[in-house]
Amino acid sequence: xxxxxxxxDAKTLxxxxxxxxxxxxxxxVQGYPFGSVVPYFMTTEGNLIIYISQIAQHTRNIKGNxxxxxxxxxxxxxxxxxxxxxxxxxxxxLIDNEDVTAQYLRLFPQAKGYQQTHxxxxxxIKAERIRYIGGxxxxxxxxxxxxxxxxxxxxxxxxxxxQHMNDDHQDAMSLIVAHQFGLRAKKVIxxxxxxxxxxxxxxxxxxxxxxxxxxxxxxxxxEQLVADxxxxxxxSTLTVA
Numbered sequence: 001x002x003x004x005x006x007x008x009d010a011k012t013l014x015x016x017x018x019x020x021x022x023x024x025x026x027x028x029v030q031g032y033p034f035g036s037v038v039p040y041f042m043t044t045e046g047n048l049i050i051y052i053s054q055i056a057q058h059t060r061n062i063k064g065n066x067x068x069x070x071x072x073x074x075x076x077x078x079x080x081x082x083x084x085x086x087x088x089x090x091x092x093x094l095i096d097n098e099d100v101t102a103q104y105l106r107l108f109p110q111a112k113g114y115q116q117t118h119x120x121x122x123x124x125i126k127a128e129r130i131r132y133i134g135g136x137x138x139x140x141x142x143x144x145x146x147x148x149x150x151x152x153x154x155x156x157x158x159x160x161x162x163q164h165m166n167d168d169h170q171d172a173m174s175l176i177v178a179h180q181f182g183l184r185a186k187k188v189i190x191x192x193x194x195x196x197x198x199x200x201x202x203x204x205x206x207x208x209x210x211x212x213x214x215x216x217x218x219x220x221x222x223e224q225l226v227a228d229x230x231x232x233x234x235x236s237t238l239t240v241a
Contacts, residue, residue, distance in 0.1 A: 004214070006140050007147060012195050012210045013074060013084045014042050018107070020072035022050065024061035032212055040070065040125075041107050042168040044151035044158070044194055048088060048125040049100055051111055055119065062092045062123065070125060087131040095124040099155060107193045107199060107206060117132060149195060149216075157218045160191040165225070172229040177202040180209055181230035 019039045026034040036058045040048045048070055052059050055070040062068060073085035100122060105112055130142040165173060166189055173188040177200055185202035192199040197210040198221075209228065215221045 003140075003142075003146060006132060006134065006138070007142060008196060008214050009084070009134055010086050010130065011042070011046065011143065013134075014072050014086050014088075015194065015196055015212065017072045017178050018206075019074065020070045022056045022058055023069045023071070025065040025067065027061050027064040028057075034058060038070070039071075039108055039111075041104060042194075043100070043124075044149060044154050047090070047127055047150045049095070049104055050092075050119055051104055051108070051114065051124065052123060053114075053120050059123075066091045066093065068092050068125060084132075084134045086133075088125065088127055089130070090125040090128045092125050093124045095122050097122075100124075103192060108127075154195075154216075158193040161198075161221055163188045165190040165193075165198075169225075169229075169233050172225065172232075173200055174202075175232035176200070176209060176225075176228050177207060179235050180228075181205070181207050183207070198225075204219055212216060 018041075021035050022038040023033050023035050026032045034057060036056075038050050038052065038058070040050045042048055043074055044075070050070075056233055067085055067089075068091070069089045071085060071087045073080065074083040104122065111120075120134055125204055127144045129144060130147050132138075132140045134140075170188055173190060174185060177183045177185055177188060183202045183205055185205070187201075187203055189201045190198055191206065195211075195214050195216050197208055199206060199208050201207075211221075211224045212227070213224075215224050
């Protein structure tokens with residue numbers, strides 16, 4: 001298996017999860033790590049975005065030492081030793097970006113209530129090195145030069161994809177979430193489009209629909225979504241029959 005496939009698999013795992021274990025350097029117990037569970041999303045480039053309170057212990061630790069790690073694992077597997085997991089090591093820094101804020105709040109709408117309480121702020125964990133374990137025998141270190149994606153032109157394309165799907169293809173998204181997640185939703189909304197997949201809100205559920213392969217153009221994303229729709233429609237036909 002090529003490096004590109006390992007990276008794709010690792011990023012897919014990261015996008016499929018919505019929280020991880022943030023490890024910071026304890027400022028009150030010197031020399032010891034401090035772990036806490038924190039929601040996140042990964043940017044198109046491959047960095048992590050977290051939204052944390054300024055009074056939280058992990059935030060105080062970051063202010064003392066910006067070097068952190070975030071561990072994400074496949075929570076759906078029974079055997080945690082055999083399940084996939086990713087640890088991203090990086091440097092945490094404050095970020096004030098309207099696109100980042102909007103994307104985070106789409107994926108975590110409950111966080112809108114935090115904006116008026118406890119002085120929550122966004123931090124970006126800029127990837128330095130990544131450890132990926134895809135199961136027994138699949139263990140790799142990934143350098144940031146291989147992990148990070150160039151995405152300067154993607155943000156506009158992503159917004160257009162999301163808008164187009166929401167305007168014209170509600171039926172296709174309903175088929176996809178029904179096929180992949182068994183959700184019979186009355187209302188579906190696409191929330192994001194990344195190189196590795198898309199987030200869709202189906203009623204009160206937010207799900208991540210992974211692509212079969214990396215899609216770095218709008219054309220490739222469209223082809224993948226068409227294929228997903230055809231597969232979902234075929235499965236639906238078989239079920240009815």
